[in-house]
Amino acid sequence: MGLTLGALLLAAWATRTAYASCAHGTFLSPRAEDGTVEVGKFGYTGTIGPLNWAALDSPANGACATGTRQSPIDMVDGVFELLQGSDVELTVNDMPEGAEFENLGTTVEVITQGGSLKVGDKQFELQQFHFHLPSEHLDNGTSQAMEMHMVFQSEAQEIAVIGTYINIADTSAAAPSKRSRVFGRQEAKPPATGAVAATTLLETIFSVVDKIAVPGTKTTTPPLVMSEVVDVLKANAFQIYSGSLTTPPCSEGVSWHVSTARLGITPATFVKARDVIGFNARFPQNKPGEPNLLMVSALGSAAAAVAAIAGAGAGAAA
Numbered sequence: 001m002g003l004t005l006g007a008l009l010l011a012a013w014a015t016r017t018a019y020a021s022c023a024h025g026t027f028l029s030p031r032a033e034d035g036t037v038e039v040g041k042f043g044y045t046g047t048i049g050p051l052n053w054a055a056l057d058s059p060a061n062g063a064c065a066t067g068t069r070q071s072p073i074d075m076v077d078g079v080f081e082l083l084q085g086s087d088v089e090l091t092v093n094d095m096p097e098g099a100e101f102e103n104l105g106t107t108v109e110v111i112t113q114g115g116s117l118k119v120g121d122k123q124f125e126l127q128q129f130h131f132h133l134p135s136e137h138l139d140n141g142t143s144q145a146m147e148m149h150m151v152f153q154s155e156a157q158e159i160a161v162i163g164t165y166i167n168i169a170d171t172s173a174a175a176p177s178k179r180s181r182v183f184g185r186q187e188a189k190p191p192a193t194g195a196v197a198a199t200t201l202l203e204t205i206f207s208v209v210d211k212i213a214v215p216g217t218k219t220t221t222p223p224l225v226m227s228e229v230v231d232v233l234k235a236n237a238f239q240i241y242s243g244s245l246t247t248p249p250c251s252e253g254v255s256w257h258v259s260t261a262r263l264g265i266t267p268a269t270f271v272k273a274r275d276v277i278g279f280n281a282r283f284p285q286n287k288p289g290e291p292n293l294l295m296v297s298a299l300g301s302a303a304a305a306v307a308a309i310a311g312a313g314a315g316a317a318a
């Protein structure tokens with residue numbers, strides 16, 4: 001029975017390839033075999049926005065409205081288990097010929113060429129990384145300029161994501177040394193402004209983002225050196241929790257690793273990225289294990305409607 005249900009769910013997921021941009025390239029959302037870039041059918045505003053994702057494809061997207069371990073969330077210091085970057089095995093292959101860079105309509109995504117994350121005895125393979133603007137997770141209640149999601153999948157089809165905040169770089173800072181390109185909160189507290197130097201990888205990727213301004217288009221980035229970001233992630237820590245995809249179908253069981261590191265993007269490059277991405281952050285969800293905010297909201301709305309009707313009745317009677 002359980003197996004049959006599982007198989008049915010897998011089959012259902014496989015047919016909904018345009019719904020899972022956070023999980024694009026994984027078993028939840030395989031790439032089109034002919035290489036075309038499929039544009040997402042959901043969005044971030046109005047009736048295709050996150051308040052209504054469950055209704056866009058019911059019951060497949062049900063977890064978006066009823067799940068109790070949904071992402072993103074507010075990452076409050078001291079609440080989450082910390083995993084030191086030095087305690088995980090993380091590798092991401094450089095891409096000397098550049099990488100495919102796609103506009104999925106709901107995000108812009110770099111298709112990677114090998115990489116892995118090993119946590120304990122679990123091994124995950126890197127599929128892609130993509131960007132959210134502004135950040136989806138909050139750092140102690142504060143959104144950051146952007147957030148990068150590196151999406152990994154295990155052989156058992158479990159998903160792990162590394163989330164890394166991206167701040168606006170302080171362009172008045174001295175030319176960055178390799179070490180100081182990214183600020184690690186654990187090794188040095190950034191100034192109160194959160195100033196950080198630009199990350200070369202991000203500047204390189206977004207130098208061509210204007211070539212994929214139209215959803216459904218793709219281009220090739222200049223050569224990408226991944227060690228810069230990998231070194232920074234390893235030198236910092238991950239706040240870990242079990243959450244969900246932040247896009248439909250909002251599947252749970254996602255192993256989140258939200259880094260304490262900061263990447264940086266220059267103001268001019270941020271504007272270029274913003275002009276293409278627009279806005280693609282799901283609203284912060286309730287604490288893991290607590291009721292889905294949409295359920296809380298539905299009950300509150302129903303109570304308000306009942307009160308309004310009772311009030312109208314009382315008014316008519318009076």
Ligand SMILES: [Zn+2]
Pocket residue numbers: 021022130131132149246
């Ligand atoms: Zn994402």
